[in-house]
Amino acid sequence: MPMYQVKPVSPGDIKIDLPTCMYKLPNIHAQGMNCSEHALQNGEVDPALKALEDRQDEVLRRLYELKTMVDGLTKTVSTPDADLDATTLSHAPAESVFRGTADLDSLLGKDLGALRDIVINANPARPPLSLLVLHGLLCQRYQVLSSVHLHSSVSAVPSPLMSCLGPRHIDSYARHRFQLGFTLIWKDVSKLQMKFSTQNMCPIEGEANVARFLFRLLGAEPQDPVAATQMDSWIDTAVFQLAEGGNKERAAVLRSLNGALGRSPWLLGQEFSLADVVCACCVLQAGQTASAPANVQRWLKSCQNLGHFDCVYPLLQ
């Protein structure tokens, strides 16, 4: 209803010098303080109290949000390369860290219209942890049909080994819908073995070599020959001195890992690579991670935060 407006006679913020000879009364225009007392005496819930509660809740909620943001940021700061969205902290595996491209046809031979199945024969006494990590990475890039079999040369294995590749894919009854097959067979073999195309390829032996082959399928091999050589060198160190060496050798490797990790977040510098996968798996398998040097422990935590190593932890004794 349009009424005429009267300009305010006096501004609300005039400073008044209050005489000190008078006694003071509490401000009756403050937010519902007296009213609440009345309300309590009457037995009703004071809306002002409710509003206060609501304000308190609001503040707490914003505090919590801030806290989670800070948590996320700390993780991001301590784990370079991770692509975590700070406000969505779910436990789903991280996005693929490898964004290279690989030509499956050139690596695996011409597609003959059937599933290309990679067969890995491993001894259940020495599960190939780095290959499980690589399997996880492959599943993010390609449609992989994974299966685990028990060979007749072994009478039984503990159930975590039979489910180490994760739950069966819903579409696993239709093999032709997948690009790659990853078949892990627990068998009584002396050395881990990979077979792919028996007519054109001889079997690849040794966990490190199979890891190199699978890494190539991700298209993430370092192009720089120096980095590639360093990667190979770290892998060999891990496999020969850390996994198979005596206590002294292992301690020496941990010291050199510590040194390298003091200079950069990952072994090859700023990028996560196969060297980190293999070395971390060897360190975890050797046990005694609690007594490892500080940089190594921090690096292991970063690996864990990436989410790719989740499949490995249930298999560590």
Next chain:
Amino acid sequence: MTKENVQGAGEEEQQAQSKKALKKQQKEAEKAAKKAEKQAKLATEQQEADEDDFAKDRYGICPMVQSQQKLDRALVRVQDLTPEKAEQQIWVRARIHTSRAKGKQCFLVLRHQQSTVQALIAVGDRASKQMVKFAANLTKESIIDVEAVVKKVEQKIESCSQQDVELHVERIFVISQSEARLPLQLEDAVRPEGEGDEEGRATVNQDTRLDNRVIDLRTTTSQAIFRLQSGVCQLFRDTLINKGFVEIQTPKIISAASEGGANVFTVSYFKTSAYLAQSPQLYKQMCICADFDKVFCVGPVFRAEDSNTHRHLTEFVGLDIEMAFNYHYHEVIDSITDTMVQIFKGLRDRFQTEIQTVNKQYPSEPFKFLEPTLRLEYKEGVAMLRAAGVEMGDEEDLSTPNEKLLGRLVKEKYDTDFYVLDKYPLAVRPFYTMPDPNNPKYSNSYDMFMRGEEILSGAQRVHDAQLLTERAMHHGIDLEKIKAYIDSFRYGAPPHAGGGIGLERVTMLYLGLHNVRQTSMFPRDPKRLTP
């Protein structure tokens, strides 16, 4: 003239006669003398024998066991003769496997089923010379009862199965004597082929074995094979019963040939004729339509195929499975392959002795398998064959040499002797096979292979009467002949699938043998009808 001549002739004759007679008499006298001598000798020998034979009542040929008396005597089995029984006096019933006499001793090898033990009869205070002679003259394969003391030996007796003990015989009686000439020698029947050729010793060829099956089945190898086969059957039954299957028996005299009709035996049936069942397929399916859900049956299968191969018989034992499933026929494949894996595991864990015995005569690689069973698609198999240089069309059936080659390729890559090939082309399967819903050129059918040879052919069956009629017409089958079959699907039929294996073929392939007649007790093929 004549009289004199006659007289003279007569005299001459008489003289001649008397000469002859004399000679005759002389000869007879000699003969008599010899006879008398001999008799006298025998008499003296007999006297000697009777004199010295203090062990007369400790050996001999028993009268035929007509259940004259019920002896409460415990007979120990040869396989239970171990050092724990040392110094015990026990009775054993066994066959004479071999006997060897050396002066005052006679070594017998006694055999019972798969076990052999050495027994010794020596002239001493318990056995006389006559007894040793008696034992040495016993024919091989005779069944004897022996009372003996079990003795430990310092040196292992390599040639026997019971290597740590020996029997010292006190009494020996023959229960059933064998004829002296055996149609085949058991050592020859157990000798490996190669060894026979090398050392120039005899081996027995298959026809002789099959003609004298009763003796051939006594060999340790045959005993092992058929015990293992019994194990296969038992494991099949036990595994399926545990999975909730029901055992059924289907009729073998049927009115119409269900599959094609070319390879059936005809029998005269009162005023008409009937056929011997080629497979229990029709009746298994009817049981599924009758709500039995999961059935299996063990029974004879008759195929009138004139194939004289190493793996075909005209009559064999079929182990058949049929199962209703919920949504996908892979549920049935998983069930069947799990049953096969349980059978293989059972044989691996409980029948090692038998497997080793068979390997001694027929060496082979141990059988390998994966759990869960490897399942490849037909396209993958074709791709593997093409990679190995075989040219074949996408919808072509696998020939036997290609099947064997694929088996070798799969063995090389996956190291398994047992696998499933899924999604065969529709064109090469029978009319009741369900076509693939996504690709009309393929079907929901599968084959299972052991050591590269097919042991099971199965599929999801068409359970819709109309589709079944269409498929039958497409294959040019006379609908009148299969009317009863199609009718069973008209009143609500669950989706189902199944397959069947041949007991003899599975045993043969598991042990790595090369001829199915070795695993069939009394085999039937186009050329053999007895024993």
